[in-house]
Amino acid sequence: MTLQELARRSGTRLVLPGRHPGGQIARVIAGDRMSDLLERAGPDTLLVTRLANPHLFRMAELMDVPGICLVRHPEPGPGLLEAACACGAGLLVAGGELEETRAALERCLGPAQAEARP
Amino acid sequence: MAVSFPIVGGDFASAGAASRGLKEQLTRLGVAGEVLRRVMIAAYEAEMNVVIHARRGKLWARLNSGRIDLEVVDEGPGIPDVQQAMREGWSTAPAEARALGFGAGMGLPNIRKASDLFEIDSRPGKGTRVRSTIHLQKLAAAAALRNAIDMRPESCRNCLACLAACPTRAMRLRDGRPYILEHLCINCTACLAACRYGALGLREENPADAEAIAAGTLVVPLPFLGGFPQAGPAQVLAALRELGAREVRLTEEWEAGLLEESLRFARGPQRRATGPVLAPVCPAVVNLVETHFPSLLPQLAPFLSPVEAARDEYGLEALTVVAACPEQYMALHPGSLPGRLRVLSPSRAAAAVAKALKRVGKSEDREAQASEGEAEDGEASAAEAAPAAARTQEPPASSGARVLRISGLSHVLRALEKAEASALAGVELLVLYACDQGCWGSPLFPEDPFLARDRAGAVAVGRAPALPRGRPFQARPGQRLDESMPAAIRKLARIDELARSLPGRDCGICGAPTCACRAEDIVLGRVSGKGCPLEEEK
Numbered sequence: 001m002t003l004q005e006l007a008r009r010s011g012t013r014l015v016l017p018g019r020h021p022g023g024q025i026a027r028v029i030a031g032d033r034m035s036d037l038l039e040r041a042g043p044d045t046l047l048v049t050r051l052a053n054p055h056l057f058r059m060a061e062l063m064d065v066p067g068i069c070l071v072r073h074p075e076p077g078p079g080l081l082e083a084a085c086a087c088g089a090g091l092l093v094a095g096g097e098l099e100e101t102r103a104a105l106e107r108c109l110g111p112a113q114a115e116a117r118p
Numbered sequence: 119m120a121v122s123f124p125i126v127g128g129d130f131a132s133a134g135a136a137s138r139g140l141k142e143q144l145t146r147l148g149v150a151g152e153v154l155r156r157v158m159i160a161a162y163e164a165e166m167n168v169v170i171h172a173r174r175g176k177l178w179a180r181l182n183s184g185r186i187d188l189e190v191v192d193e194g195p196g197i198p199d200v201q202q203a204m205r206e207g208w209s210t211a212p213a214e215a216r217a218l219g220f221g222a223g224m225g226l227p228n229i230r231k232a233s234d235l236f237e238i239d240s241r242p243g244k245g246t247r248v249r250s251t252i253h254l255q256k257l258a259a260a261a262a263l264r265n266a267i268d269m270r271p272e273s274c275r276n277c278l279a280c281l282a283a284c285p286t287r288a289m290r291l292r293d294g295r296p297y298i299l300e301h302l303c304i305n306c307t308a309c310l311a312a313c314r315y316g317a318l319g320l321r322e323e324n325p326a327d328a329e330a331i332a333a334g335t336l337v338v339p340l341p342f343l344g345g346f347p348q349a350g351p352a353q354v355l356a357a358l359r360e361l362g363a364r365e366v367r368l369t370e371e372w373e374a375g376l377l378e379e380s381l382r383f384a385r386g387p388q389r390r391a392t393g394p395v396l397a398p399v400c401p402a403v404v405n406l407v408e409t410h411f412p413s414l415l416p417q418l419a420p421f422l423s424p425v426e427a428a429r430d431e432y433g434l435e436a437l438t439v440v441a442a443c444p445e446q447y448m449a450l451h452p453g454s455l456p457g458r459l460r461v462l463s464p465s466r467a468a469a470a471v472a473k474a475l476k477r478v479g480k481s482e483d484r485e486a487q488a489s490e491g492e493a494e495d496g497e498a499s500a501a502e503a504a505p506a507a508a509r510t511q512e513p514p515a516s517s518g519a520r521v522l523r524i525s526g527l528s529h530v531l532r533a534l535e536k537a538e539a540s541a542l543a544g545v546e547l548l549v550l551y552a553c554d555q556g557c558w559g560s561p562l563f564p565e566d567p568f569l570a571r572d573r574a575g576a577v578a579v580g581r582a583p584a585l586p587r588g589r590p591f592q593a594r595p596g597q598r599l600d601e602s603m604p605a606a607i608r609k610l611a612r613i614d615e616l617a618r619s620l621p622g623r624d625c626g627i628c629g630a631p632t633c634a635c636r637a638e639d640i641v642l643g644r645v646s647g648k649g650c651p652l653e654e655e656k
Contacts, residue, residue, distance in 0.1 A: 034166075035224030038159055039231070051219040058134035062141055062158045 001025050001109060003067045003090040006046070009108040010094075012069060012101070015076060018090025023066035028109060030102035034059060041065050046092075048102045052076065054083035061087035069094055071101045119147065119181040125165055127172040127194065130218065136177040137161040147181060153254055157186055159232040160250040163225040164190035170215045171195060172245065185234075188250040197240035204230070204238075204272035237271060239293045265303050266321045266444035267310070271295035274317035281631040283312035285527045286409065290639070291629035299644075301594070304405035305445035306552040308527055311561040320444055320463045320562060328470045330460040332362025334436025337428050339369040341558045342440050342464055344574030345565040349475050351577045357474035369442070369557070371582040372424035372431075373399055377549065379584035380419035381521070384546045393537055394522070394545040395419050401426075401445040402552035403530060404591065411534045412593035417548075420587050425449050427585040429459060440467045442557040464562045520544055525551040525559065599642065613637045620650050627652055 006025055007014040026044040031037050034055065037047050041063035048069045049056060057080075060068055068084070069092035070076060076084070076093065084091045094101040121143050123136035140161050144154060161177060168175035172194025180187045197203045204226050211221025226248075230236040235251035274296050280289045288302035289309055296309075296317055310318050336358060343351035358366050377397055384395035396414060398404045401423045407414050422430060425439060425446045438460040441447040450461045522545045524533045530550045536542050553559040558567035599613075600606040613634070620633035628651050630636040639645045648654070 032219060033222040033224065034219035035163065035222045035228050037219075038162060039224070039228050042155060049219075053218050055130070055133060055218055055220075058138070059162060062134065062137055062162055063155060 003046070003092065006067075006105065006108055007092050010101075010104050012092040012094040012105070013074075014090065015093050016081070016084050016089075016091040018066060019088030020066060021090070023090075025067055025109065028102055028105045030098050032098065038063065046105065048094075048098060048105065050098060052080055054079065057083040057087040057089065060089045065089050067092060069101060069105065071096060071098050119143075121179050123177045125168040125172075125175040125177060125190075125192070127168055127174050127192070130169060130214075133166060133169045134162065136165045140177065140179050143179070144181070144186070149181075149186070149254065153186070153252060156232040156252050157188065160188055160229045160252065161190075163229045163232075164188070164248050164250070166220055167225050167246075167248075168192045168194070170211050170220060175245075185251055185253045188252070189247065191245065191247045193245045196242040196244055196246055197238075198242045200238055200240055201272040203240075204270075235297075236269075237293060237295050237297075239295075265298060265300045265305060266447040267298060267303070267305070268319045268321040269296050269298070270317050270319065272317075273315050275315050277315070278626040279312040279314070280309040280318060281626045281629075283308045284631065285531060286406070287631050287635050289631060290635075290644075291626075292645070297629075302409070304402050304409055304552075305443070305448060306402040306406070306527055307443050307561050308552075310444075320441070320447055328361050328473075330438045330462055331358060331467065331470055333438050333460060334363075335365045335367060335432060335438070336363040337367050337369055337425075337437065337439040338467070339440060339442045339464075339557050340574050340577060340579065341442065341560070341563045341565070341567065341570045342467065343368075343577055344570035344572070345464070345468060345563050346471065346475070346573075347565070347569070351574050353475065353478065354471055357471045357478055360474045360478055361470055363438075367428070367582075368577070368579050369424050369428065369439075370579045372427040372584070374579060374581040375584045376419075376421055376424055376427065377521075377547070378581065379421055381547050383419045383421075393417055393540055394542050394548040396537070397547055397549045398423050398591075399549055400551045400553075400556070401449055402443060403550045405445060405594070406527075406530070406552070407534065408591060408594045411538055413538055414534060415591045415593060417537070418591050420590065421584045422587055423449060427582065430585055431582065432459070438462060440464055442560045442562060443553065464560075465564070468564075521547045521549060523549045523551075525556050526554040527552050599638075609641050612641045616640060616649075621653060625652075 001024060002022060003018060003025060004014060004021060024044060025046045028046050028048055029037060029040045030048040032050050034051065037049060038059055041047060041060065043064040043066065045065055046067040046069055047060060047065055048071060050071055052070050052073045056068065067090040071094045074093055074095055076091065121140065123139045125136050126132060137158060141154070141158060144157065165177055168190060172192035175190060175192030178189040202208055206227045207223040209221045209223035215221040226238065229248060229250055233250040234253050237249040238246065240246040274294065276291060276294050280296060281291065285306065285308055286302045286304055288299045290297045290299060343354050346354055355366055376399055380395055380397040383389060389395065394417065396407065396418045398418050398421060404418065404423065407418060426449050428439060429450055439450050440462050441450060442464065447461055450459060522542070524530055530552060533548065533550060537548060542548065555567045558571050563570065599609040616637035617634045620636060622633050624632040628636050628647065630639050636650065640647060
């Protein structure tokens with residue numbers, strides 16, 4: 001499922017479409033520790049996190065992550081947007097809490113997420 | 119190719135730049151996918167450790183044929199207790215780093231998980247060096263190298279027991295950490311059995327044990343059923359069913375079929391070699407023949423090993439196998455077949471069974487006893503139902519065949535030497551097991567082999583058909599010193615000369631099992647020393 005479609009279905013706000021708007025999201029990974037996100041991140045994952053800092057985007061770039069969803073963070077500042085643009089990942093913003101947002105996104109992915117699991 | 123990138127300690131604004139530079143270089147060279155992902159995990163975690171903890175450092179990367187070597191060296195405070203630092207969740211990161219999401223104590227464990235080979239060397243007050251090796255084609259490389267031994271260097275006490283135990287001299291200690299020369303390793307269990315500190319173990323990759331057991335058909339070795347002091351085999355089978363296993367079969371079913379077919383081959387017209395036929399029942403022994411006794415290759419019966427036969431019989435169906443040793447693990451590695459195949463270590467499967475046994479409780483015990491009765495009546499699954507006469511512990515000698523069974527690597531080595539020297543007259547079938555008492559003696563089974571055997575002795579085993587090998591057995595160039603024969607001869611001469619100059623104590627203090635191995639390591643450039651470190655100190 002594309003990031004745009006996921007945003008539309010989940011009610012999250014698409015701030016940046018990312019460098020590859022056609023990229024497919026198959027898994028949602030939520031967490032607030034960089035190592036946890038790093039270990040599981042990949043080219044088919046959407047990272048859901050409270051970590052609204054440029055390091056998150058640099059890490060996402062290294063791991064070819066197609067999208068990031070920031071929770072409890074309705075308005076990312078210019079510095080964050082710049083980092084997001086530079087890393088090429090799409091950016092969603094959700095008003096809810098971490099687990100709540102993760103669950104909502106997973107519900108939207110539905111069968112796609114299930115298929116992605118080994 | 120070799121590249122390096124500086125890392126500035128405390129500079130969070132530039133953190134990640136070294137890893138990004140490395141990624142650009144590797145991408146240009148065509149490195150992508152899972153390999154690149156693993157390299158990035160290792161590089162980024164190591165880089166952030168320098169940024170968070172050290173004054174400065176450097177990330178080195180070397181792309182060799184088939185692998186990427188990363189090395190991150192820093193000038194920092196060092197790690198007083200590396201073992202503690204390797205524990206998940208242990209961290210000394212400052213609040214500044216934690217506020218950014220770093221410092222969760224997962225950095226070093228993540229690097230280790232992402233690496234095929236991981237080493238760390240740290241000196242308090244001086245700095246830390248982290249090395250990570252990642253194979254470009256992990257599965258293919260692992261299959262070719264046939265190594266499934268996981269090294270946990272943080273647990274190593276430098277006792278040197280593994281050096282002395284390895285029958286092929288594949289073990290080394292480097293920077294005080296265990297290291298395996300994979301081209302020499304035959305994936306037997308000698309080093310695992312020798313290590314008392316948990317520094318060596320079976321590589322683990324399945325995240326969910328109970329889920330794997332419930333995936334479909336489960337194949338377990340007979341020693342696994344006998345490995346529970348608190349429960350008999352029938353109760354263990356009941357626990358496995360409780361965990362969701364649809365069908366439970368025994369590895370020994372395929373072993374029985376293999377032995378029967380090997381004997382038929384030994385007497386058949388298609389046999390060309392003289393001397394006893396070797397039944398390829400233990401894949402570590404097959405490795406030993408391929409590496410050290412290539413002249414015996416024609417004597418190996420051309421069939422798959424029992425676990426390989428189980429794997430191929432189920433093809434793309436869901437199958438989970440409890441591996442009895444590292445070589446079984448390699449033969450069954452999920453990457454080796456595009457089906458739904460999972461491999462579990464005995465310890466992880468046993469942990470799941472132990473939990474299930476508690477749930478089964480007393481009433482289930484009675485049910486299990488009833489099931490045992492059913493099994494003896496031949497009405498339950500194959501593992502429970504086959505006639506006792508087919509038990510593999512008994513050699514297929516009913517027809518008067520001369521079958522010689524030998525277990526334990528030292529005995530196996532002597533038997534192979536005798537076979538090579540044509541000194542086993544009259545033996546038709548040679549059945550060799552690397553572990554003492556066969557798979558019963560694998561160190562991956564915690565239970566005493568005699569007790570396990572006594573407990574599981576009542577279980578009847580069926581007979582599954584042996585499957586022919588698609589690819590012939592091949593000699594492995596493990597001991598070759600050089601591709602070029604003249605160069606190999608020159609190196610051999612230098613090794614002999616250097617070995618003569620060494621004290622010959624074979625003490626292992628240099629990290630090599632013998633002085634001859636030390637000489638070989640020096641001449642082949644595996645180590646940087648010039649002689650015996652003890653003598654040099656004097």
